[in-house]
Amino acid sequence: MINFQYLRTTTAKSALTLLQKDKNAKFLGGGTNLIDLMKRGVTAPEKLIDINHVPLKQIELVGSKIHIGAMATNTAVAEHPLIQEKLPLLSWALNAGASAQLRNVATVGGNMMQRTRCGYFYDTEMPCNKREAGSGCGAIDGFNRMHAIFGTSDKCIAVHPSDMCIALVALDAEVVLATPKGERKILFKDFHRLAGDTPQLDNNLKADEMIVRVEVPLNNFAKNAYYLKVRDRASYAFALVSVAAGLELQGNKIVNVRLAMGGVAHKPWRLTSAEDFLKGKEATTENFEQAAKLSMTGAKGFGENDFKLTLAPNTIIEALNLAKSKA
Amino acid sequence: MMENRILKDENDRVDGFLKVTGGAKYFAEYELPGLTYGVLVTSTITKGKITSLNTKEAEKAPGVIAVLSHLNKPSAPAYEQEGGSPMKIFYTDKIFYNGQPIAIVVANTFERATYAASLVKATYAKEAFNTDLEKALKDTKAKKLQGQPDYKRGTENAYKTAEVKIEQEYVLPIETHNPMELHGIIADWRPANKVTVYAKTQGVKATQGTIANVFKIPIENIQVNSEFVGGGFGMALRTWPLEIATVMASKHIGKPVKLVITRMQMFTMVGNRPAAIQKVGLGATKDGKLTGITHKAFGESSTYENFTEGVVNMAKFMYQCDNVNTSYTIVPVDLGVPIWMRGPGEATGAFALESAIDELAHELDMDPLDFRIKNDPEMDQQKNKPFSSKNLKEAYKLGADKIGWSKRKNKPGSLVEGSWKTGYGVSVGVFNANRGKASVKGILKADGTLVLQSATSDIGPGTGTGMGLIASKLLNIPTSKITFELGDSSLPPAPSQGGSATLSTIGSAVNDVCVALKSTIAELAANSNMDATSKFVDVLKKNNLPSIEVTKESQSGKERDSYSMYSFSIHFVQVKVHSLTGVVKISKIVSVGDSGKIVSPKTARSQMVGGAVGGIGMALTEESILDHRYGRYINNNFADYHVPVNADVPEIEVIFIDKPDYLVNPMGAKGMGEIALIGFSAALANAVFNATGKRIRKLPITPDKILA
Numbered sequence A: 001m002i003n004f005q006y007l008r009t010t011t012a013k014s015a016l017t018l019l020q021k022d023k024n025a026k027f028l029g030g031g032t033n034l035i036d037l038m039k040r041g042v043t044a045p046e047k048l049i050d051i052n053h054v055p056l057k058q059i060e061l062v063g064s065k066i067h068i069g070a071m072a073t074n075t076a077v078a079e080h081p082l083i084q085e086k087l088p089l090l091s092w093a094l095n096a097g098a099s100a101q102l103r104n105v106a107t108v109g110g111n112m113m114q115r116t117r118c119g120y121f122y123d124t125e126m127p128c129n130k131r132e133a134g135s136g137c138g139a140i141d142g143f144n145r146m147h148a149i150f151g152t153s154d155k156c157i158a159v160h161p162s163d164m165c166i167a168l169v170a171l172d173a174e175v176v177l178a179t180p181k182g183e184r185k186i187l188f189k190d191f192h193r194l195a196g197d198t199p200q201l202d203n204n205l206k207a208d209e210m211i212v213r214v215e216v217p218l219n220n221f222a223k224n225a226y227y228l229k230v231r232d233r234a235s236y237a238f239a240l241v242s243v244a245a246g247l248e249l250q251g252n253k254i255v256n257v258r259l260a261m262g263g264v265a266h267k268p269w270r271l272t273s274a275e276d277f278l279k280g281k282e283a284t285t286e287n288f289e290q291a292a293k294l295s296m297t298g299a300k301g302f303g304e305n306d307f308k309l310t311l312a313p314n315t316i317i318e319a320l321n322l323a324k325s326k327a
Numbered sequence B: 001m002m003e004n005r006i007l008k009d010e011n012d013r014v015d016g017f018l019k020v021t022g023g024a025k026y027f028a029e030y031e032l033p034g035l036t037y038g039v040l041v042t043s044t045i046t047k048g049k050i051t052s053l054n055t056k057e058a059e060k061a062p063g064v065i066a067v068l069s070h071l072n073k074p075s076a077p078a079y080e081q082e083g084g085s086p087m088k089i090f091y092t093d094k095i096f097y098n099g100q101p102i103a104i105v106v107a108n109t110f111e112r113a114t115y116a117a118s119l120v121k122a123t124y125a126k127e128a129f130n131t132d133l134e135k136a137l138k139d140t141k142a143k144k145l146q147g148q149p150d151y152k153r154g155t156e157n158a159y160k161t162a163e164v165k166i167e168q169e170y171v172l173p174i175e176t177h178n179p180m181e182l183h184g185i186i187a188d189w190r191p192a193n194k195v196t197v198y199a200k201t202q203g204v205k206a207t208q209g210t211i212a213n214v215f216k217i218p219i220e221n222i223q224v225n226s227e228f229v230g231g232g233f234g235m236a237l238r239t240w241p242l243e244i245a246t247v248m249a250s251k252h253i254g255k256p257v258k259l260v261i262t263r264m265q266m267f268t269m270v271g272n273r274p275a276a277i278q279k280v281g282l283g284a285t286k287d288g289k290l291t292g293i294t295h296k297a298f299g300e301s302s303t304y305e306n307f308t309e310g311v312v313n314m315a316k317f318m319y320q321c322d323n324v325n326t327s328y329t330i331v332p333v334d335l336g337v338p339i340w341m342r343g344p345g346e347a348t349g350a351f352a353l354e355s356a357i358d359e360l361a362h363e364l365d366m367d368p369l370d371f372r373i374k375n376d377p378e379m380d381q382q383k384n385k386p387f388s389s390k391n392l393k394e395a396y397k398l399g400a401d402k403i404g405w406s407k408r409k410n411k412p413g414s415l416v417e418g419s420w421k422t423g424y425g426v427s428v429g430v431f432n433a434n435r436g437k438a439s440v441k442g443i444l445k446a447d448g449t450l451v452l453q454s455a456t457s458d459i460g461p462g463t464g465t466g467m468g469l470i471a472s473k474l475l476n477i478p479t480s481k482i483t484f485e486l487g488d489s490s491l492p493p494a495p496s497q498g499g500s501a502t503l504s505t506i507g508s509a510v511n512d513v514c515v516a517l518k519s520t521i522a523e524l525a526a527n528s529n530m531d532a533t534s535k536f537v538d539v540l541k542k543n544n545l546p547s548i549e550v551t552k553e554s555q556s557g558k559e560r561d562s563y564s565m566y567s568f569s570i571h572f573v574q575v576k577v578h579s580l581t582g583v584v585k586i587s588k589i590v591s592v593g594d595s596g597k598i599v600s601p602k603t604a605r606s607q608m609v610g611g612a613v614g615g616i617g618m619a620l621t622e623e624s625i626l627d628h629r630y631g632r633y634i635n636n637n638f639a640d641y642h643v644p645v646n647a648d649v650p651e652i653e654v655i656f657i658d659k660p661d662y663l664v665n666p667m668g669a670k671g672m673g674e675i676a677l678i679g680f681s682a683a684l685a686n687a688v689f690n691a692t693g694k695r696i697r698k699l700p701i702t703p704d705k706i707l708a
């Protein structure tokens, strides 16, 4: 183990100051991802700034938005009555992730910042552009069963592994960041990036910024929503494909709809063309099938993940059917 | 008070309380004065030679005591001689596989050793390599070795001319044992060549013997302790190079050294279930009598040591058939040597054979259960001997009733409810009813307690619990007054815990000890004019004896020559398969054990449940994935190597035939560890076929294969 310094702070402001002092410092949330990466030698921060004691654990309704503090644990969010009542999709997505033990310590900010689970990224003896720019991508011609089918680049085909983020992108969330110049807001859908030519960057958080909260507008999807996660075992496995679906129905007519997919891209993948297609239509399996088909435009497999080209539309259809039959 | 809490019921696991409260002490938990910590440096290439090893930075790092490698060849007399296994740790610069240990760094803390290990730098001369069994099979120039003599009865490949036939290929990936407890050892080498080790081993005597051989010191000088083992599944059946390295290190620095390997290293240093490719041909008459069985297996092995197991055994006797031929070839690839994993080769073979039986039944349009019953043999055609006992027909019926077999439709895909399709599958499992030779010492005390001792192990099945129950029945002493001591090489000798033989082997010696103690007590009673029904406590007191001791060695008699002895199991599985997502949900499992008398009902049930869970892993989730371009594992951690979790496991019903077979041993009990898993994966694959019409011949059965 490489030695590092452990620092603890209780305010967001001092956290930012500490971060600015040292380029090689990192925030410590639950540590469930960061510590693993340190053990594997993927990252070696000289300083860990523990921000668990910064009072950012609020889960509250402010006007027409629900504010969720960056340091609230995944369990606290998933089990909060306000979330369960108003944003059940988020609660289900969180509970579909990791294990109870991990969720008990994992934080909202940490979950957004978690890095890909690509096996090449984790093994410092293998090539990976995300870990070491220019070393090549081990996955493109290698083991890519878990990898992306949308928005890939010839530099990196990794997926973003979070479940929580799939629900948040579907629910039009916004991210509030603390910066040296004060707060700034960014749409959740713009927070994460595609790999492009800079696979080392997962998101648009700047080196001197900190996530302080997520804001989710109230919506009418609570009644007909579903988070469907398809995985290799029934619990404690990352998604092969997951779909967050929310329907606002009038009779059988779709007044409004939100759809996002996980396990398919370098960022939480919002299905806007399917949403546009479904809006105003009847909630029928035929329409769901059409929407699923539309969603697959531009999808591309890399061999071992070709099955996702079938699994993804199937999962969209099933998630929509399950969301519809929820009422 | 404590005792009451620990043992509520005679059948409870004797160490259950200790295990769930943290009271059980595992090897890595021993704190020795002056303990130091070892961390291994491993090769990052797959094949070739180490051309340089720079240990200078590591040696200078804080807290480092020594760095050992082939450069300084720490003393190990057997390794200093020519010849022997090529994998002599720290005595070779050859690299046989990726992740091979090439150096050990010893420091005064684990963290410092870990850091220093990262500073050791090796350079290599690389050679071309292959880690892919399929590729090796296609390559006519690749080495292939006979793993077992070919077997033939009647006409070879008779299936080819049968009225109805099938011919298929079945593929199993590498599976890694991955017990929860990481492997390792604590070694404490003291002056005058006295060695104490705290090991994770399935055989304390085997570990003791290996250390004696490598270091050429008297066996009595070596004390091996391994009281609690956090799971083994076969991977602790040998003393691995990393253990020898730790003993070397302790000898070298004169201090105790602890080594606990990482989860990643669990994939490369302590064996695995080898990948296998199997071809099965079956033929039958139109009315469903088997007329030909051909089973050809190819199993992965290493380049530096051969590994073989019983992959094609079952085909030779499981079904009534006059024409059978088998072959088993091992194929060396550039990976670490495999080792038996629960159910070992028989589980590999049963996946192929029992899938094929289901395929042939389908071709015949017969219920696969009826097909098996129709071809159930009256005697063992391979050995030409009667079975000591076999109650399969009864077992078929009991299991079929419990799972609701009558609801099964022979036509696949018949039971559909919304997006879910239901299917039923069945498979048989079989394993030798082994019995070896072991000694047990019994000490019956005037305070009413009995202590039994034997150098056997308990990797989890509940050795002490079973032995206590055997003794309790024979001597009429409550199990709470019986202690069974094991996991200590100074106790009377016993073989390693493997091959489902512990209850049969050690239990027989316990039986003999108890019988002897009983007759000693009777004799003492008679000689001191006491009633024959007197309690042993009174007899001992009357004779002023604090205790009496008996040691017995026990092994099979000649019955073994006249009978064929096997344990049998039948697994029934009901699955639901999602037609859109390809997800397989197991809704019900019924496992029937035909393994003689059940002497320890709770731990026997646990064996069957654990076997089914291992079977779920083998069938649905477990696969150690290699990138063959690099020879490195991709999913070598518990997030990505999927063992089944609670949510994957439905209610499991266990049924025992529970009929004693006194030909096998005096308890009439046969082993169960392996049969609990053997065949399970085929039952599941057969159920998936029944649900969907999709025959998956390559494990594990993941959603992508269902959707393909």
Ligand SMILES: Cc1cc2nc3c(=O)[nH]c(=O)nc-3n(C[C@H](O)[C@H](O)[C@H](O)COP(=O)(O)OP(=O)(O)OC[C@H]3O[C@@H](n4cnc5c(N)ncnc54)[C@H](O)[C@@H]3O)c2cc1C
Residues within 6 Å of the ligand: A026, A027, A028, A029, A030, A031, A032, A033, A034, A035, A036, A051, A070, A071, A096, A097, A098, A099, A102, A105, A106, A107, A108, A109, A110, A111, A112, A113, A114, A161, A162, A163, A164, A209, A210, A211, A212, A236, A237, A238, A239, B638, B639
């Ligand atoms: C075995 C395993 C299985 C898992 N399975 C799943 C799964 O199925 N689905 C799923 O969604 N997730 C899964 N996870 C991932 C888990 O959700 C993440 O590890 C967790 O959410 C990370 O949160 P944390 O607080 O522990 O982050 P940490 O590990 O503490 O931090 C992660 C990163 O976020 C940064 N960070 C933390 N807080 C902030 C902040 N406020 N502002 C800016 N940066 C910050 C840290 O500096 C660090 O770089 C799994 C994890 C493991 C280990």
Ligand code: SF4
Residues within 6 Å of the ligand: A116, A118, A119, A120, A121, A127, A128, A129, A130, A131, A136, A137, A138, A139, A140, A155, A156, A157, A158, A199
């Ligand atoms: S997919 Fe991305 S993370 Fe994986 S090896 Fe390629 S570059 Fe690295």
